Amino acid sequence: MSQSFTHRANADYTVLDRNPLHLTLGQMVRLGPADKAWPGWVWAIATDGRGSHVPEDHLRILATDSAEVIRPFSARDLSVKRHEEIIALREVKGWLWCRNAAGEEGWLPEFILQ
DSSP, rough: OOOOOEESSSBBOOOSSSOOOETTTEEEEEEEEESSSSSTEEEEEEEOOEEEEEEEEEEEEETTTTEEEOOOOOOEEEOOOOEEEEEEEEETEEEEEEOOTTEEEEEEEEBBBO
16 A cells, blocks of 8 residues: 555454564564464564564565564554544555554554445
């Protein structure tokens, strides 16, 4: 998605993880299984033990169980209320990086927005 689009949330979506994983360029991660529900995402575990699903194209796979981060990534999700207006800034394999009216940003699954 090269431009932003305004959407409305069609359901409430509540963030559960208040300490999301943040990956920086060049960081090394251990790899877990690919996400079967969201093709193109894989479980990545940072050196501090925290893990998250990460888009595969943000990683350079070095071995079956390790990778280097080639694009910074934040696993921060965005809580929304039904009918809340949201701006989708980019799409990555079924998830949208969004901004709300308060300027907060985070991920939302595509099916939450209309």
